Amino acid sequence: MIDTLSDDLFGAAGPLVITPARFGDSRGWFSESYNQRRLADAGFDVRFVQDNLSFSAQAGTLRGLHYQSPPHAQGKLVGVMTGAIRDVVVDIRDGSASYGHWAAIELSEENGRQLWVPPGFLHGFVTLTGNTRVAYKVTDYYSKEHDGSVAWNDPDLGVDWGVDDPILSDKDAAAPRLKEIAPLFPAGWDGA
Template sequence: MNFERTSIADVVVVEPKKFGDSRGYFMETFRQVLFAEHVGTFEFVQDNQSFSAEVGTVRGLHFQTEPKSQGKLVRCIAGAILDVAVDIRSGSPTYGAHVAVELTAENGKQLWVPPGFAHGFCTLKPNTEISYKVTDYYSAEHDRGLLWNDPRLGIDWPVDVEKAALSDKDKRQPSLADLGSVFTY
């Protein structure tokens, strides 16, 4: 397994090694001891999976506030996404900055999105599925979001703003300027 720090050091790309032959392939997608050595010690308590039928589906940017903040280890198991993590830790030198990584079923890459970051993605292929581990359980009371296309974030989403498939909730999220302090660096 390869662990690559991104432009925001706390966000890490995890790339499993694939072993293939004429039958297909095998890859180990998670090993706690290696994750702890290269990323940190986190306990994953829930696995989630989502399916998006249309290209240009945007989900996010989502996060949970303390004391139910979540770290996420995201991978694409069918199709492809542009996966995005936005630093929303007040006082962070990278506050408001983001990392965007293409995750596909073929490349097997995963993105570690630590607590204190908003997370979202845009589908690049039809019938895309993602699977992700989280470090705390879902809590509707602590569920929050950030406006996915806030110009201040500078995210180059691969979809026309007018054509993006979004939930009503994601269309109404606050901008970074209106978010306030939710995490401290």
């Protein structure tokens, strides 16, 4: 099942919540975490080039807010293998009616939901449990020259992470506010 995030706040090209079907019995359950043909038939036809995994040992670990700018912008399909996260997206498509708006969703091993984060959005998450493993597929390869962060606590964005004193990397702790960086996804940018 594919649904929009936040009742179409971001429009048709915004983030999507994907909930793969689970088939269970007394042994546990089985689920297809990704089926390109099934998703394409539902209108979600995206090409992925790389799979990534992250592990966070402690609850309250915050990773974000991250982006990769054009021409190597990344879309991400994010899911949780073990544990739970509060996953956050922020629209940074210049000229978008929802520029600077954010939304959050809980992803967990229990609910099995995935979040599609299209290019043009900041992405980050905070772990709600220890020993959390997050898997994500991306649409472009990592590019150090195009990789960046925006401050997780940028007052102009006002993201409610549900934590006051998260565990951060040095890079994320030193990230600038959104208004301090040039427009990364200018009006008319089409993702190509």
